[in-house]
Amino acid sequence: MTLRFRWDWESAPGVxxxxxxxxxxxxxxxxxxxxxxxxxxxxxxxxxxxxxxxxAYPLAEYLAVNWWRMSVPAHLQSDHGVRFAGAGSGFAWPDLTLRNDHGLMWVTLRSRDKAPESVRFLTRAEAVLDAGATLEAVAGFIDATVRRLDDEGVKGTLLQEEWAAIQQADTAERDFCLVAAAWGQDPYDTPSDVAQLMLGAERRIGSAELLADLARAVPLGQLAESADWLLEASGAEAPRRLEIPPLGPLDWSSAAGVAPWKIGYQRARRLRHLLGLEPTAEAPIDDLLTVGQTVSRAPLNIDALVQADGESSLSVVVGAGTSATAKRFASARVIGRHGLAPVRGLSLLTRATQYTERAERAFAAELLAPADGIAELLDGDYSEDALQRAAQHFGVNPMLVQHQVENQVAA
Structure with a gap:
């Protein structure tokens, strides 16, 4: 599924x-x-x-002003996306929202009937699109609007200035704009103290993408100390060659309207099948990826640092004090991230609750303690002692077994 803009220029006498x-x-x-x-x-x-x-001008201007928000693949939890209806200027716009999340563009379209607008919008839809292709479509619409202004001899508009600044940005400027947008800042009007904090953190950890990812987990005031941990974690373990059998590509376009845990469960069951694991067999997590641990504790709401090179290598680094069961769960989540959409470079496992995080957690639960295996072990006995024995058998926290029973076994 793709997003498409089409337009036919018309005369507007009296405007x-x-x-x-x-x-x-x-x-x-x-x-x-x-x-x-x-x-x-x-x-x-x-x-x-x-x-x-x-x-086209108000919508193109609105999309250009929000370009960096649409482009960055990590956001504050409070950021719900760029909503076309916000373009305003007295025009009726569709209630279409774009939200970029780790390379996927989540699209929501709601019907709209709002007085005193002269029309009602009739369509409802949900879609998951490739973020890159979606941004290309948006850029094409903005480009065409800017060219129309130029052709008609209109100069000096905010749209033209904003779009020129975006297109002329060098790598350093682009990185800063993406980081600022991730943290809910206007890239072109970030307070100087906040800008210096971000620039200092980026110089230390050397990754704008990772710094943007932090926005999902920690408050701005903890940025400096979080960068300290990231610097330590990034040097803790070198990823080794992957031993995870390929699961095949996931058609994310089919995920629209599907509960995230269903996607996670399905992919985990496929991996267990490819690994030849019986329902009651313990998953050999340590054989599938490199697991490391830092001397210091991870920042609040961060569970691990992930290092990956697409299909080649994968590692996870947790903080000091992480229990054995939590380390296994974090490792299984990383395998889940790889199985859902292989990533490159550094990223974070956070306690955020966006779609992909929930799918990863469901993957981890089913990989570590599959519902069929739990049902076989419990054999209808859902007592606390029975749940504890099942948890020990699979090497997981008893709460994970409890959730599997509630969500799948006894559902």
């Missing part, structure tokens, strides 16, 4: 603002066969149509 008049168009936005701009008049006249008559 006074030059940038609005120059970019007047009939606009359609689609998610494959689902039309985000399927509308009908609120009075029901004229029947439905798949386009809206608007100026």
């Amino acid at each position: 006074r603002l030059a940038e609005v008049a120059a970019t007047w168009c009939r606009l359609s936005i689609d998610l494959d066969d689902a039309s985000a701009t399927l509308v009908e008049q609120r009075d029901g006249s004229g029947g439905p149509r798949r386009s809206i008559d608007v100026s």
Whole structure:
């Protein structure tokens, strides 16, 4: 599934603002066969149509201003994405929201009927798209709007200035903008003390992506001390060659509307099958990846640092004081991350609760203590002692077994 913009430029006699008049168009936005701009008049006249008559300028400006938010693959938990309806300027826009999460673009489209707008939007949809392809589609729409302004002799608009700054950014500027956006800051108006804090942390750990990932887990005030731990963890263990059989690509487009734990359970069962594990067999976690531990404790809400090289190597580093069962669970989550969407470089296991984190946790639970194996061991006995014995058998926390019983075995 892909996001597509289509437009036909039209004249706009009587429109006074030059940038609005120059970019007047009939606009359609689609998610494959689902039309985000399927509308009908609120009075029901004229029947439905798949386009809206608007100026492209307000939406293009809004998307350019929020470009770095859309581009960064990590966000504060409070960031719910870029909502097209926020473009405003007196136009009716579809209630379409884009949220980038670890390279996947989660798209939500809601129907909308809001007075005093003259039209109601009819379509509801959910989709999971490739973030890169989605950003290309958005960039194409912004580019076309900027070119239209140039062709019509309109100069000096905020859109033109913003888009030029984005396109002319060098690597260092781009890295800073992505980090600032991850932490909920305006990249072009970040307070100087916050900017210095971010730049200092990035110089120390040498990874803008990792620094952005921290936004999912720790408050800004703990950025410096978190960077200390990351620096220690990144030198703790070198990843070794993977011994995990390939699970095959996951079609994330089919995940829209599917509970994350179902995806996690399915992938974990496939891995256990490929490893030849019986339902009651303990998963050989230490044989599948490198596991390390730091001398100092990990920052609050961070469970581990992940080092990966796509399909080649994988390691996990936990903090001091991590129990044996927590270390196994973190390791299984890392294997889950690899099995859901292989990653490269450094990333964090956090206690965030976005879709991918929940899928990873479900994967880890099913890999370590599969529901079929628990059912076989318990044989209908759900007493506390029986759950404890099953937990010891699989080398996991009893709460994990309890959750598996509640969510799968006895559900």
